[in-house]
Amino acid sequence: MHDIRAIRENPDAFDAALSRLGLTNPSAEILQIDAARREAIAQAEEAQAARNAASKEVGAAKASGNEDEFNRLRALVAEKKQQIADLEEKAREGDAKLRDLLMRLPNLPLDEVPDGTDEEDNVELHRRGTPPAFDFKPLEHYQIPAAVPGLDFESAARLSGSRFVVLRGAMARVHRALAQFMLDVHATENGLEETWTPVLVREEMMYGTGQLPKFGEDSYQTTNGWWLVPTAEVTLTNTVNGQTVDESALPLRLCAHTQCFRSEAGSAGRDTSGMLRQHQFEKVEMVSITHPDTSRDELDRMTRCAEDILDRLGLAYRTVVLCTGDMGFGARRTHDIEVWLPGQDTYREISSISLVGDFQARRMNARFRPEGGGKPEFLHTLNGSGLAVGRTLIAVLENGQQEDGSVLLPEVLHPYLRGATRVTPEGALT
Template sequence: MHDIKTIRDNPEGFDQGLAKRGLPGQARELLALDDTRRGLIARLQALQERRNAASKEIGQAMGKGDRAKAEELKTEVTRIKDGMPQEEEALKAAEAALHNALAAIPNIPGDDVPVGPDETANVEVRRVGRPKGLNAAKQHFEIGEALKLMDFETAAKISGARFVVLKGALARLERALGCFMVDLHTSEHGYTEVAPPLIVRDETMFGTAQLPKFVDDQFHTTDGRWLIPTAEVSLTNLVRESIREEEELPIRVTAWTPCFRAEAGAAGRDTRGMIRQHQFAKVELVSITSPEQSTDEHERMTGCAEEVLKRLDLPFRTLTLSTGDMGFSARKTYDIEVWLPGQNAYREISSCSVCGDFQARRMDARYKPKEGKGPRFVHTLNGSGVAVGRALIAVLENYQNADGSVTIPDVLRPYMNNETTIRA
C-alpha cells in the first residue's frame, strides 16, 4: 500500500517507479482523488465550525432578547445538521475511492532491480553445484509412478486434476524434507517455528496483498474466509495492528504448512507431475525488521534458503528478478532455481522478497524506535525455505539410479529410518 503523502511529495518519482514495471503513471489521478478527499474534509470541518459558532450565537441572541435572530440561527444550525450526513457519506466514498486505487497498485521496485518486461531480463547472481551428468534422465513423475508410490490417477478420482497421492517411502520422504528444513531453520538460522491458521479472513489476505488483485487465484470458503496460498499470509499478519519495540526486531518465524491455490500456473504448462498443484507443502520464512535492517535481512534470508539445497547437495542458481517478473508486493526478489535433470532445466524452488513497508501499511504494523518521535512502519520479508514438493521432485530426479531406485540424500537418512535407498 502506498502513502499518498509520499506520492504528493514526489509524483514524478512515483510514476518513474511504475514505469519500471511497465505501468502507466498514476500520480495525477491519485492526487486528484486525494484533492477531492481533502476538499470534502475541509468542507466538513467548515460546516462543523459554523454549526458550533451558530449554536453559540443563538445563546448570545437570546441573551440580548433578539428572538428573530435566534430563530434564524436555529434554522441555520438545523440545515447544517441535516446536511452533514450527506457530506460524511461523500467523504467516506472519496476515502474508499482513494484507498481502492492505492490498493490496486504494486510496490515500487528498488533502485538495484534490473529493469525489463519479463523473466528474460532476470540476472543470474550465482550458481552453486554442477548438474549431474545423467544418461536418459527420467522426470519425477516417471520415477514415482514406476516405484508405484506416486499416484495421480487416484488423486484425480478423489479431487480432480493437479493433485497427487504419495505413498510409502515417498510420503515419508516428503515428511522428511519438511522436518529437515524446519529443524535447520530453527536450530541454526534463528527462526521460531509457528503452527499458524490455514484459514484466514479478508483483511488478513488484504494485508499481504493477495486481495483484492488476486482474488481469482484463491480458494474461498462457504463462510467467506480463505485457504492460505502460502504461510506468508498468516506469519506476516502476526504483527498486524500492533506496535512493537525496536528491541524485538528482527522477528524471524517459520512454518511448514499445506498451501492452496485455485490458479495452478500458466495454462498448458506442467500439466503432468507435481510442479504446479492446487495443494502443496512449503516451508515459509518471514522476517519483520526495521527499515535499516531489511536489506541485510534479505541477503540473510536468501542464504538460509540456499543452505537447504546445499545440505541436500542439489545444484541451483540464484537470480535477481527483473521489474517485469517480480511479485505485486515485492521491492526486490531473489529466485532460487534448482536443477532438474529430467527436464534438463533449472526450475524455481524458492522466492525471497523484501517488501519494504508496503505490506506493513496494509496491516498497520509498526514499531517504536529507540530514538525519534512516534512509531514507524516495519519492513516485511518473506521467502520459501523451501517448497517441499519441488524439493521432493529435485531429490527424485537428481538422485535417480539406472535401476529405477532413488538414493536418499545423507541429511535425510536420519528421518528415513537410516535407509539409503528407495526401491519399488
C-alpha cells in the same frame, strides 16, 4: 500500500518508479481523489464551525424576542447539519476510493532491480553445485520406477480433480522427511523460530499481505468468509498486524511448515504433468520482520538460508534477481532460486525470497517503537520459501535416479528415514 504523503510530495518520483512496471502516470488519479477528499473534509470543518457559531446565537435571539432572527438561525443550524453530513459522506467515499486504489497498486522496485519484461530478462547472480551426469536419458519424476507406486494421481483425480496427488509409502515418507529436515536446519542453525499457524484466515489478513483485493481469484475462500492461505507468509507476517513492537525485539525471524492452497488461475496448460504445479502443496516458509535499516541485508541472509538447504541436499541450483516485469505485486526486490531438474534438462524455481519493505506494514498498521524514543515507525517485512517441499521431492528424485530405476537419497535425509539410503525400483525404502 503506499504513503499518500510521499505521493503528494513527489508524484514524479512515484510515477517514474511505477513506470518501470508498465504503469503510466498513476499519481494523477490518486492526487485528484485525494484533493477532492481533503476539500470535503475542509468544507465540513468550516460548516461545523458555522453551525457551532449559529447554535450559540440561537439562545440569545430567543431571549431577546427576535423571532425572525431565531428562526433564521435555527434554519441555518439545520442546513449546516445536513451539509456536514453530506460532506462527511463525500469524504468517507473519497477515503474508501483512495484506499482501494492504493491497495491495488504494486510496490515500488528498488533502483538496483534490473528492468525487463519477463523471466528472460532476469539476471543470474551465481550458480552452485554441478548437475549430475547420466549414462542414460534421465526421466521426469513421475516416470521414475521408484516413484511411480508412490505418486497416485488417479486416486487424487477421483478425490479432488486435476492438480492433486496422493503420496504413498516411500514418497510420503521422503516428503515428510524433507519438511522435517528443513525445519530442523532453520530452527536450530539459522535462527528462525519454528511456528505453527492456522491455514484459514480472516479476510483482513489477506489484505494485510497483499493477496486482496487484486488477486482474490488466485486463492480459495470458504462459504463463511475464511480464506485458505496460499503460503504461511500470510499468517507469519500478520502476527504483527496492528501491533507496535519494541525495536529491541527486532528482527523477528519465523518459519512454519504448512499446507498451501492456490487456484493456479491463469496457469491452464502449464506443468500439467506430475506434481510441479498443484492446487494443494506444502512449503516451509520463512518470514523476517525487521528494522528498515537492516532489511536489505536480511534479504541476502534469507537467500543463503534457502540455498543452504539445497547445498546440504547436494542439489545444483542457480540464483537470479528478478527483473521488474517478473517481480511479484508486493516485492521491492526478489531472488529466485532455481534447482536443476535433469528430467526437464533445465533449472526450475524452488524458492522465491522477497524484500517487501514497509508495503505490507502500512496495510497491516504494523510498527516498531524506537529505542531512543520518538514516533513509532513502520516495520519492514520479507518472505521466502525455505523450501517448497513438493518441488524439493521432485529434485531429489530426478537428481538421485539410477539406471535401474531406483533413487539414491541425500545423506542428510538418512537419519529421518531410519537409515534408509535409497528407494528401490519397486518403490520401497531400503
